[in-house]
Amino acid sequence: MKKLICIVLLLAGCSGGPAPKDTVFEFIDAVKSSDSLRVVKLLDIDAYIKSRMPEMSAEDSVKILAEYQVKTIQSLLGNGEVRSRWLRDLIVVNTETRKGDVAEVEVSFINRDAGLQLYTKMALHRQPDRSWRVTFFK
Numbered sequence: 001m002k003k004l005i006c007i008v009l010l011l012a013g014c015s016g017g018p019a020p021k022d023t024v025f026e027f028i029d030a031v032k033s034s035d036s037l038r039v040v041k042l043l044d045i046d047a048y049i050k051s052r053m054p055e056m057s058a059e060d061s062v063k064i065l066a067e068y069q070v071k072t073i074q075s076l077l078g079n080g081e082v083r084s085r086w087l088r089d090l091i092v093v094n095t096e097t098r099k100g101d102v103a104e105v106e107v108s109f110i111n112r113d114a115g116l117q118l119y120t121k122m123a124l125h126r127q128p129d130r131s132w133r134v135t136f137f138k
Contacts, residue, residue, distance in 0.1 A: 017130035020103035021096040024122050027134050028093070031086055034077045043076075044125060045069055047135040051123075085109070101126035107137075 018026075023042060030038035049068045053061070075082040086109070094106035102125055109118040123136035 017126075018132065019096065020098065020124045020132045021093060021105050023124060023132040023134065024093055024096075024105045024107065027122075027137075028086065028091055031076050031083050034083060036073070036077055039073070039076050042134055044133040044135045045072060047125065047133075048072065048137070051136050088113075103132065 026038065027042040029035075030042060046065070046069075049065055049072060053064065053068070074080050077083060088111065090110040090112060092108040092110065094108065096103055096105045102123070104121040104123055107120055107122055109120070111117070118138065120138040121136075122134055124132040125135050126132055
């Protein structure tokens, strides 16, 4: 009995929250269902925008960052461009790789009507609460 309790405690202690791949699945579902609360929870929007912005002055950066935040969220919800594309495409989530607090998950978007496939990787960063947030996607 003591061995069983030790094994259960060991397994419970090793679980570090959800896997990055699980977070990607949840993020895709949140976008497809236009769930703004989950999208905001799962996307590190500042990190996402900063990874896509060119170098600029701090003053310009603050102004542009606010504009990009609104545009990014709009593209992920309602009739937004990203949401519309994700609803149309077949999405295949593949392998994940982790290096410390950073992870990448391979994702393929397949447009069956046009016969096109986009292969990309979503980047994630582990949060202090051991959850993962998306920092980059296409």
